[in-house]
Amino acid sequence: MARQKALRLKTVASMLGLPMEGDGELLLNGISTLDSAGPDELSFLSNPKYRKLLKDSNAGALIVHPSVAEDVRGACIIADDPYLAFARASALFDPFERPRDGIHPTAVVAAEAVHATASIGANAVIEVGAVIEEGCVIGPGCVVGAGSTIGAHSLLHANVTVYHGVSIGRACVIHSGTVIGADGFGFAPSAEGWQKIHQLGGVSIGDNVEIGANSCIDRGALKDTRIGSGVILDDMTMVGHNVEIGDGTAMAAGCQIAGSAKIGKNCTLAGNVGVVGHITIADGVHLTARSLVSKSLDAAASYSSGGTPLMETRQWRKTTARLPKLDELYRRVQTLEKMIRTIQEDSN
Amino acid sequence: MARQKALRLKTVASMLGLPMEGDGELLLNGISTLDSAGPDELSFLSNPKYRKLLKDSNAGALIVHPSVAEDVRGACIIADDPYLAFARASALFDPFERPRDGIHPTAVVAAEAVHATASIGANAVIEVGAVIEEGCVIGPGCVVGAGSTIGAHSLLHANVTVYHGVSIGRACVIHSGTVIGADGFGFAPSAEGWQKIHQLGGVSIGDNVEIGANSCIDRGALKDTRIGSGVILDDMTMVGHNVEIGDGTAMAAGCQIAGSAKIGKNCTLAGNVGVVGHITIADGVHLTARSLVSKSLDAAASYSSGGTPLMETRQWRKTTARLPKLDELYRRVQTLEKMIRTIQEDSN
Amino acid sequence: MARQKALRLKTVASMLGLPMEGDGELLLNGISTLDSAGPDELSFLSNPKYRKLLKDSNAGALIVHPSVAEDVRGACIIADDPYLAFARASALFDPFERPRDGIHPTAVVAAEAVHATASIGANAVIEVGAVIEEGCVIGPGCVVGAGSTIGAHSLLHANVTVYHGVSIGRACVIHSGTVIGADGFGFAPSAEGWQKIHQLGGVSIGDNVEIGANSCIDRGALKDTRIGSGVILDDMTMVGHNVEIGDGTAMAAGCQIAGSAKIGKNCTLAGNVGVVGHITIADGVHLTARSLVSKSLDAAASYSSGGTPLMETRQWRKTTARLPKLDELYRRVQTLEKMIRTIQEDSN
Incomplete structure (x- = not known):
């Protein structure tokens, strides 16, 4: 576990734009959970319902809702949404620093359009015609295919593979091992066996998208596979060709979306949900873990499928x-x- | 989305060996779907049943069955199997060009048997004793282990890993992130914990096989894991040790085949089908999405398992x-x- | 399939510390299954119940239980646990040699703490502050993040990605494509969309752990994700943030463990078992293939869920x-x- 950054309480409150109480000079060596935080750490209570837990916490400072501030013995930062404030604070303490080293000498860059502020890691390969916009970080061992675009301030962790003809928006984060733009699974039967249908579309990904490790987003057959802005996909997500995913939709690990499915905005798919091809899911649908969506869903509601509950x-x-x-x-x-x-x- | 190649209609018809009607000089800038193709694009109608859709299409040219050719207002290519002809045409318009650059200066090639016509990408690693046959393309960042063979005209996209002792046939396509020849999951229990069983077999893959991204094909314990010719596997396929897959079998994304299972020829497995170990599946079996095959199947038929249909x-x-x-x-x-x-x- | 090493029978017996009968000078060219082993190969009979199969085997030598030694016509090695002895013998015949070449000239090593006996493969990247202990092998194309530790004699096969702040113990084996330390899936909802919770924990892995290909072990949110010693995970395992896995637990391919789940010691999870987040599983629990664990399990027993058995x-x-x-x-x-x-x- 890497050591977190150290910040004074007043600095954290100020960077979050939130009021604080107590000793602003308190040096915080990181964020921790309520039960394990020490006197030099920040913690948070997201739900006022659990305010009775506060008295057992040794946290040096807490992010809390105004309604429980009086229960806090030490210092606190006051936030209407303490969980969201904690999320923002986590960025401040993160010791991971984006490299700002320019193009590593071992990187192989055939593209001309690499912005001067971008960082290209060791042994990365940027093929001809690719565009790497300002502030991008392309990790070690990544490959960005011919003519693909990585939008400003996006981060590709190590060993990501982007094929040709892919467009990734601004401020995206793509985790290691993920493959974007591999061929969709298109084959026509023939007397001589399966005849490959060359996948002539690409992949188009919006802004502020995060994609977990070892995921696959396939290129479209004749048009682009499309992922909207603000979409978050956990590890090992599989998105087939021609799929469309609306803005703000979230998928936990291992979801599998078959070709040409169309998923609405602000949907939440729990772990390992499957969606069959060529169906449409409305905005705001929720799916529980391991459900298989075998038909279109027109109304925002929670749906499930799957078998027996666990038993001996x-x-x-x-x-x-x-x-x-x-x-x-x-x-x-x-x-x-x-x-x-x-x-x-x-x-x- | 990458721009497709441009071809005259007469060139396409001639390369497909099919008759055409209309203006052969028409320049086609790509293939598109029936409803979105423009006057400079080719499209197709695979099923004559939907001939009434033709009148709403703006496609410059269409691939159609002889029985509907009279309904086509513009130019057309006439094919007994329009879908297959479309598949073949897709290859002609594909802008992806196989590199023909020889061995990139940053590639690390310890093997002597790399054919002069093969292309080895940037930062690829070819270990000692490996054989890379004529016309092969090994993408950037790929690793080919000691003594492994990649057959003529096969294509490994970027960041594929092939362990030692693997044999891949001719004209195969392996997508990024796929790992071929990792150890099968073999351990003997002992008083000191799990004792690894070294996996002494390899992997043997036939000709014309396509394997999707981020898949795993494990090496055999004492003999080879075997994948027949003409097999097509979608992304995130997992094939355990000693498995045998017959010629022409197709698996959609996320199928998981446990060790020593034997799957026949020309089977079709829909997405995320699981097959338990040590069972045999006959030729021509079809399995619906997410079925778990827990016993041998002797007869060609369609089988399913799985739980409740989707409901609220x-x-x-x-x-x-x-x-x-x-x-x-x-x-x-x-x-x-x-x-x-x-x-x-x-x-x- | 790579050729196995050749060893004399007496050498094998001596290295296993087991008694033998017959011609110790017999040169064995490898291990094979009972039905396919030839006169120059070693095989084994793990279960005395099947002793009648011995008479049809052409194996040059056999590892057998003392109770069946009299049935063996040729040479044999006698073991109380023949399967375990076979597992140990498999290591002797394995032709895979760990490289001992030091740091490959194309590797990019920013870390100072690379032990002189470690081997760093071609195009691998070792970031600043990482520690690579004695006898480690880091395969080609691997990336080891800043400040991470790889314990003595551990082996990372090609193209493994280890993020920063990860600690891997001694004698571990990590297969290709696996990603350790990617961000856990933590986001807070906000009016502007999903707010990323930076994942400030790391990953801590014990000794003698094996992790299959294309797996993901996510870093913790505020503390480490923990994997005990002697754990074996097959390909495509997904372990979410803050998960704890006890010593000696085994998971077949494709298991998916959601965040903050706590799995006991010596559990066995069959293929593609899912575990929902924030639950606890006792030591010694067994789960059958594709079960979804949706509640805590307090007692060591075999549990299942899932739907209908396979039918037409x-x-x-x-x-x-x-x-x-x-x-x-x-x-x-x-x-x-x-x-x-x-x-x-x-x-x-």
């Missing part, structure tokens, strides 16, 4: 052994209902 | 709460049936 | 069509039971 394997085997007989069981109940009605009618 | 989370919670009681419900219905029979017999 | 798609459609009506079916059976009771009471 023995019981689970019994249950799943019955499942293939469910249709038969249903019919047997219908028969029983008819028989009962007959019996009742007879007895009347 | 509230209803899904009710349903899945009942599932663990399914065996009990089944028994209660049996009891009811007996009771009814008794009542009926009594009343007779 | 037609039958599966019928079954799953009934599933959303399961709650209704349950209520109808309850009604039937009441009616029957009423009928019976009336007839008494």
